[in-house]
Amino acid sequence: MKRFYFLLFVSIFLLIGCGNTNEQSSNSFDEITSQPWSEIEEAADGTTVRLYMWGGDEGINQYLDEWAIPHLKEKYNITLERVPMDTVKILQKLQTEKKANKQDGTIDIIWINGENFKNAKKNNLLAGSFTDKLPNFNKYYQTDDPALTTDFGTPVEGMEAPWGKVQFVFHYDESKIDEPPASFAQLQEWIKSHPGKFTYPNATDFTGNAFLRHVLYAKADQPSDIYNEPLDEEAISGTANKMWGYLNNIEPDLWRSGEHYPNSLTELDKLYSQGEVWMTMGYNEARAESLIEQGVFPETTKSFVMEPGSIGNTHFLSIPFNSPNVKGALTTINYLLSPEAQLAKYKPNYWGENTPISLEKLSEEMRKKFKAVDRGDSVISQQKLEESFLPESEAAYVEWMEEQWFNEVVQE
16 A cells, blocks of 8 residues: 555656646746846857758858858857758657657757748747847837738747848849840740740749749739738639639740749759759849859849739748757847848848848948948849839748649649
């Protein structure tokens, strides 16, 4: 009987202990973010922060490796490690660790947005709300801007901090194309008269999916019929049929007659750099500049947008539920949102993308520095970008497009 009571006591003790551990884990992030900012920065000193992010763009990688990492080391004595991995695989890793109740992971920061954020939030893979804690976010950003408070229609609720803002543009070689098409109807005519010189990445690729959403916007009566409405397949069936019809009509005149689509933007860029196709595309209106500088794209590369406009979005940094260095992550994210870091990212020699920071909130001196940046000859004017800006649709459209494109286009 004594042995029975002993085992019962041990079992109850273990159950209470496990309960306390889980409670501590769930409360630890809130406890950390409730501490004074000076204590968070002090605790981050001398630590290592691992940033998991897509690594497919050389200009972005160079910005991190050659500017952000050395400056973080100098300013905060933080060692930032950039770990290249597709975002879907990052979430799969976190999901596996979540199921295993692994409370001490290896990822401190994730670069994320769109459907990936929606899925991460839905599956409780993120640590929680933290942007209210970041001094630079609250001082230099328009915190109630819908472009920062929602992500592809999903409320952000402080669980990710805005790192950059981009718009989708097409790139072309002006030594081969005198006048780029101004609409998707004109693009269709151009493709027909230049067989094999255009293609787009498949629907599972981030850029390829965005190209398809542009076509969907173009086939709607108004783009707002898509971006203002949640996905209702029956309601948009007429518009969707026009989109699939358009894509099937251009397919025979695509590169390799549409029998193969590039698997990624990197593959499409390579075709463009080799002159096999005469156009490429992508988010970030200024991304061609660093590629021209490196000799990857021809110097005659220019960019353009078509009617009805250019989809733009914000991308973010977030902290996973089992980050082993939350204080280091908070300090790093706050620095990457600083005017100094955003200005370096805005310049065309590295990344060159637009900034979500509010210029009117900056000092006069810093505002002048931003306005003095020459983004390069391949970048269309800020006025044209603003006039053509179109909001993103909710993330469900992305998943729907991935599922339907293969059946409606590839197998047709």
